[in-house]
Amino acid sequence: MNPFPMVWADIRALRWTALAIVTLVALAVAIGVAIGAQERALRRSSAAAAEDFDLLIGAPGSQTQLVMSSIYLQPDAIPLIDGRLLNTLAKDERVAAVAPIAFGDISRGYVIVGTTADLVSRWGRLKPSEGRFFAGEGEAVLGADVSYKLGETIEPSHGVLGHAAKPGQVDEEEAGHRHEGHGYVAVGRLPRLGSPWDRAILVPVENVWEVHGLGNGHASEEAGIGLPFDGQKIPGVPAIVVKPRSVAGAYQLRAQYRQGGTMAFFPAEVLVTLYRALGDVRDVLVVASVLNAVLILAAVLLLLVAVAGLRRRRYAVLRALGAPRAYVLLVVWLGMALLIGAGCLSGLAVGAVFTRAVSGLVEAQTGLRLAFSLESREMLQVLLLFAIGSVVSLLPALMSYRAPVVAGLRE
Amino acid sequence: MPVSALPDGAAQAAAKPLHLHGVRLDHRGGDGRPFRVLDIPDLTIPAGARVGLRGPSGSGKTSLLHLIAGLIVPDAGSVAWDAKAVSSLPIPARDLWRRETIGFVFQDFHLIPELDVAANITLPATFSSWRIDKAQHERAAALAGRMGLGDLRRKARVLSRGEQQRVAIARAVLGRPALILADEPTASLDAEHANEVGALLVEVAREAGATLICASHDAALLARMERVVEIGALTGKPLALAS
Ligand SMILES: Nc1ncnc2c1ncn2[C@@H]1O[C@H](COP(=O)(O)OP(=O)(O)OP(=O)(O)O)[C@@H](O)[C@H]1O
Ligand SMILES: [Mg+2]
Numbered sequence: 001m002n003p004f005p006m007v008w009a010d011i012r013a014l015r016w017t018a019l020a021i022v023t024l025v026a027l028a029v030a031i032g033v034a035i036g037a038q039e040r041a042l043r044r045s046s047a048a049a050a051e052d053f054d055l056l057i058g059a060p061g062s063q064t065q066l067v068m069s070s071i072y073l074q075p076d077a078i079p080l081i082d083g084r085l086l087n088t089l090a091k092d093e094r095v096a097a098v099a100p101i102a103f104g105d106i107s108r109g110y111v112i113v114g115t116t117a118d119l120v121s122r123w124g125r126l127k128p129s130e131g132r133f134f135a136g137e138g139e140a141v142l143g144a145d146v147s148y149k150l151g152e153t154i155e156p157s158h159g160v161l162g163h164a165a166k167p168g169q170v171d172e173e174e175a176g177h178r179h180e181g182h183g184y185v186a187v188g189r190l191p192r193l194g195s196p197w198d199r200a201i202l203v204p205v206e207n208v209w210e211v212h213g214l215g216n217g218h219a220s221e222e223a224g225i226g227l228p229f230d231g232q233k234i235p236g237v238p239a240i241v242v243k244p245r246s247v248a249g250a251y252q253l254r255a256q257y258r259q260g261g262t263m264a265f266f267p268a269e270v271l272v273t274l275y276r277a278l279g280d281v282r283d284v285l286v287v288a289s290v291l292n293a294v295l296i297l298a299a300v301l302l303l304l305v306a307v308a309g310l311r312r313r314r315y316a317v318l319r320a321l322g323a324p325r326a327y328v329l330l331v332v333w334l335g336m337a338l339l340i341g342a343g344c345l346s347g348l349a350v351g352a353v354f355t356r357a358v359s360g361l362v363e364a365q366t367g368l369r370l371a372f373s374l375e376s377r378e379m380l381q382v383l384l385l386f387a388i389g390s391v392v393s394l395l396p397a398l399m400s401y402r403a404p405v406v407a408g409l410r411e
Numbered sequence: 412m413p414v415s416a417l418p419d420g421a422a423q424a425a426a427k428p429l430h431l432h433g434v435r436l437d438h439r440g441g442d443g444r445p446f447r448v449l450d451i452p453d454l455t456i457p458a459g460a461r462v463g464l465r466g467p468s469g470s471g472k473t474s475l476l477h478l479i480a481g482l483i484v485p486d487a488g489s490v491a492w493d494a495k496a497v498s499s500l501p502i503p504a505r506d507l508w509r510r511e512t513i514g515f516v517f518q519d520f521h522l523i524p525e526l527d528v529a530a531n532i533t534l535p536a537t538f539s540s541w542r543i544d545k546a547q548h549e550r551a552a553a554l555a556g557r558m559g560l561g562d563l564r565r566k567a568r569v570l571s572r573g574e575q576q577r578v579a580i581a582r583a584v585l586g587r588p589a590l591i592l593a594d595e596p597t598a599s600l601d602a603e604h605a606n607e608v609g610a611l612l613v614e615v616a617r618e619a620g621a622t623l624i625c626a627s628h629d630a631a632l633l634a635r636m637e638r639v640v641e642i643g644a645l646t647g648k649p650l651a652l653a654s
Contacts, residue, residue: 002537009525317521320482321582322510323538324503405482409517 003330006318010335014307021300022343028293029347029385033378034354035289039282041359041370043275046072049195049368050267052122055242055250057081057089060263067270070101070239072366073111073196075159080236081262083217083229089242090227094249097123098227100237102208105156106174109167110146112156112201114208114237116226120190123243131188134204137216137225140184141202144192145367154184154201156211167199167367182211194369209235293385301392304336308396315400316408329401336393337386344386348374426458426589426622429479433488436474448474451488454640456622458589461613463633464626466642472626475642476592479624480513481505492590510538514583514621516593516612520575522582524568528560531567532581547585554581558611573604577611584615591616593625597632609635 059079099119214235244250257264359370558577597605616623
């Protein structure tokens with residue numbers, strides 16, 4: 001028995017309806033796939049972006065806000081903490097490395113981050129992809145996506161809160177707030193991190209302090225840059241990143257700096273809370289998309305039942321020509337299963353395209369690179385949908401199987 | 412059209428005598444009460460005979476063909492193909508018997524419009540096997556050529572009515588049926604096409620040695636039959652068939 005010539009004829013007879021069925025199923029699948037894949041990609045790449053930030057210390061306030069502004073470089077007004085803490089921490093034996101993060105300036109729409117070479121190299125993990133890291137004041141290291149070229153002069157402007165700068169573009173707001181007389185020379189570039197830091201210009205923290213008239217934190221102009229800061233007055237910073245030596249040390253440090261006018265926390269914990277919220281949102285969306293898929297399947301089933309009804313005579317003729325009932329059952333069932341299967345497959349493809357499109361938007365907005373991946377979770381979803389669809393299409397198939405031949409012939 | 416032998420001499424299912432015994436068939440009227448459509452005490456159609464069924468509209472010609480094809484079972488009596496009581500076979504066995512024994516030609520052809528001529532002719536072969544073998548393809552092509560259908564790739568949808576009925580005849584005889592049933596095969600054709608189709612039908616039946624039973628109002632077609640059975644008007648009492 002070979003029902004495929006007839007299956008093919010049936011699908012051709014449906015033509016646009018078949019296309020509509022495939023499209024509807026594809027849409028249902030794509031939405032489901034995109035939601036799952038997008039949420040996971042967001043979670044993964046945001047976690048990857050926070051990888052080198054084990055412990056954050058800042059002035060008491062919102063942890064989420066501090067994470068957003070210091071790790072994801074979303075500018076915000078953050079209260080400062082005493083810069084002397086940097087020296088204290090550097091001497092602490094539980095601390096492997098420590099670095100400040102200071103921000104507030106922009107250039108060509110890129111965030112300028114003041115820090116030390118330690119954090120620029122991500123605690124020694126990274127090598128520059130071009131040039132070298134900064135070794136003195138007035139030097140700048142570019143993120144992978146920054147449009148400045150090595151050797152170019154970078155003019156900082158005061159970033160205006162609530163004004164969303166477009167990376168790579170100088171706008172009026174920026175031009176009007178230029179810090180006259182200050183400038184950096186680009187000396188190196190970082191490899192791509194897939195994080196907002198790809199769009200940052202990293203400079204010595206001393207420069208950021210000086211630009212704002214706070215001195216450079218050192219006793220003399222010739223002291224060089226970086227820790228320790230031996231000046232009379234060490235300016236404050238919005239955030240301090242600590243790389244602890246051990247897990248136990250990390251917990252002790254966090255406990256210690258939770259009090260006494262500072263706030264200390266693991267960014268990973270903040271992310272877990274955010275992910276939980278994100279997961280809740282995803283669950284709601286998944287339920288919505290499942291309902292959506294159920295509705296679409298129901299609509300498709302209704303359509304197919306109607307089509308099977310309209311084809312009673314066609315199938316009765318096959319029976320009169322000698323086709324067994326199983327042949328008719330297979331023709332109807334395979335036709336529908338094929339359409340639903342085609343819908344599932346193209347849904348995966350459309351879902352991938354859709355996810356990529358959304359990822360592109362997210363990246364444009366935040367600099368977070370979202371890696372698309374289809375995993376067993378989505379595959380299972382799609383398989384389940386296909387299985388349900390196939391079982392459900394047995395209904396019209398059985399209808400045709402049981403239809404009396406003569407009644408069909410007389411239609 | 413010249414009478415030529417079928418393309419290959421492979422053995423065909425041998426025609427056997429058809430017996431109807433004490434057959435009664437009732438349908439339900441609009442009021443739900445059954446009325447008798449057929450009452451045939453005894454009818455035998457010898458193997459290889461060409462029989463016409465004539466009768467006014469509603470007299471039960473189509474019903475009789477359906478009965479013989481095993482598409483319906485009589486309310487009483489039996490339909491037998493030689494010694495095989497077809498009317499009491501279970502559905503799958505009847506389907507199998509029909510596939511092996513019968514070629515059906517309908518008044519309205521009932522081709523699959525989306526399939527081409529070749530695929531329409533070979534469609535019944537896909538009921539029993541996965542692949543259509545070379546011999547069957549060749550036989551389909553030869554039958555089509557024989558029916559004056561040159562282009563095998565044309566979709567059934569675009570064929571003229573006469574061409575469609577010729578495809579339907581080729582489809583019916585592809586499996587070398589021993590019994591060809593035709594329900595008003597010329598009724599939706601103009602006189603010229605009707606003549607051609609009638610001649611072809613009789614030719615292929617004669618060559619195959621198959622029994623041919625044709626229900627028809629068409630005097631020209633009935634004239635080609637060896638025998639015509641009258642199925643009388645329903646005038647209150649059902650008419651019994653005399654053989
Ligand atoms: N399923 C059915 N239910 C009720 N009555 C039926 C059914 N099928 C056929 N009949 C009736 O049985 C009678 C015989 O019908 P049949 O189609 O066999 O006649 P026919 O001789 O082929 O007529 P025609 O020449 O118009 O094709 C008609 O009165 C018809 O209305
Ligand atoms: Mg009739």
